[in-house]
Amino acid sequence: MHELSIALSMIEQIEQETAKRGGKVEAVYVRVGVLSGVDTQALRFAYDLACEGSGLAGSRLEIEDIPLLVYCPQCSSTHEPRPQNIACPRCITPEQEILHGRELEVRAFEIVQ
Amino acid sequence: MSSQPRIIEVRARVLKENDFLARALRDRFQQAGVTAISFVSSPGAGKTTFLEKLMSMMSAQHRIAALVGDLATENDAMRLSRSCSQVRQITTGTVCHLDAKMIAGALEGWNLDNLDFLFIENVGNLVCPSSYDLGEQMRFVLLSCTEGEDKPLKYPTIFNTADAALITKMDLAAAAEFDLPAARRNIQSVRPGMRVLEVSSKTGMGMGDVTKLIEASAPSHAGKI
Numbered sequence: 001m002h003e004l005s006i007a008l009s010m011i012e013q014i015e016q017e018t019a020k021r022g023g024k025v026e027a028v029y030v031r032v033g034v035l036s037g038v039d040t041q042a043l044r045f046a047y048d049l050a051c052e053g054s055g056l057a058g059s060r061l062e063i064e065d066i067p068l069l070v071y072c073p074q075c076s077s078t079h080e081p082r083p084q085n086i087a088c089p090r091c092i093t094p095e096q097e098i099l100h101g102r103e104l105e106v107r108a109f110e111i112v113q
Numbered sequence: 114m115s116s117q118p119r120i121i122e123v124r125a126r127v128l129k130e131n132d133f134l135a136r137a138l139r140d141r142f143q144q145a146g147v148t149a150i151s152f153v154s155s156p157g158a159g160k161t162t163f164l165e166k167l168m169s170m171m172s173a174q175h176r177i178a179a180l181v182g183d184l185a186t187e188n189d190a191m192r193l194s195r196s197c198s199q200v201r202q203i204t205t206g207t208v209c210h211l212d213a214k215m216i217a218g219a220l221e222g223w224n225l226d227n228l229d230f231l232f233i234e235n236v237g238n239l240v241c242p243s244s245y246d247l248g249e250q251m252r253f254v255l256l257s258c259t260e261g262e263d264k265p266l267k268y269p270t271i272f273n274t275a276d277a278a279l280i281t282k283m284d285l286a287a288a289a290e291f292d293l294p295a296a297r298r299n300i301q302s303v304r305p306g307m308r309v310l311e312v313s314s315k316t317g318m319g320m321g322d323v324t325k326l327i328e329a330s331a332p333s334h335a336g337k338i
Binding site: 002009013014023026027029030037038084086087093105107108111112113 | 117120125126212243245303305
């Protein structure tokens with residue numbers, strides 16, 4: 001359950017941003033990859049808890065799930081595997097480059113002045 | 114007076130502060146010629162016993178220090194201090210993983226120039242440590258054969274962040290009816306091409322290969338002693 005630490009880091013980042021601008025945060029948009037190590041349900045739960053007493057209390061958390069996108073250099077093609085089986089479905093070559101799926105980022109936030 | 118909501122783009126990694134600290138640690142290790150290696154596994158996979166054995170084998174040729182993460186006790190550091198002179202416990206309290214800040218804090222007062230290797234034993238947990246870069250050069254994930262062959266499929270993320278896998282407690286493989294080919298297959302399916310070594314800390318089986326792999330990851334260690 002490190003999602004609480006993750007939520008606190010997110011809130012800290014947004015608070016740094018809003019300190020410059022002012023305004024009330026209505027929503028926070030995050031991107032969470034399937035291989036980021038973060039459980040989105042736990043993150044939602046932790047977010048509401050972590051927001052209490054902060055300037056983000058009552059804000060919405062909008063999560064964009066990022067699936068895996070893997071590049072196979074052998075076939076020069078990409079595929080979208082499950083994390084349980086990321087080898088190239090065509091040539092089974094081991095050298096796969098993960099292009100997407102590890103993201104854990106704050107994309108944007110929404111404020112009203 | 115209220116106005117229309119405005120979207121402010123941020124596009125920043127949530128753990129950018131940790132990543133920044135981890136990068137600084139990595140630079141520090143490199144400058145000091147220290148190879149930092151971390152070990153992750155579920156609780157009870159045999160990390161501490163493995164490290165005791167590894168350090169007792171390596172300490173004659175190399176200068177080694179260890180950091181050990183645990184929620185509450187200092188038992189692991191006490192055990193490791195028998196085979197290594199520089200050991201520090203990081204007691205995380207309720208936090209289920211180590212992060213770069215804890216590593217930096219625990220290193221205070223140590224002269225890294227006097228070290229060849231730094232071993233970092235993470236908190237026993239196959240989920241949370243996967244998100245945190247510790248500045249290590251290499252990450253081992255341990256899977257004991259008493260845990261079952263399908264652990265990699267249940268925790269693909271941690272296997273995917275590791276550089277090599279160790280299958281531990283091989284002396285118990287037969288008693289546990291451990292299906293080694295299936296375990297290897299599962300590791301390869303979540304992390305194709307990952308190096309997998311089989312070890313027994315009790316009998317010493319495979320430990321020489323781990324030592325060689327670790328030594329090979331540290332081109333700078335030669336001639337430091």
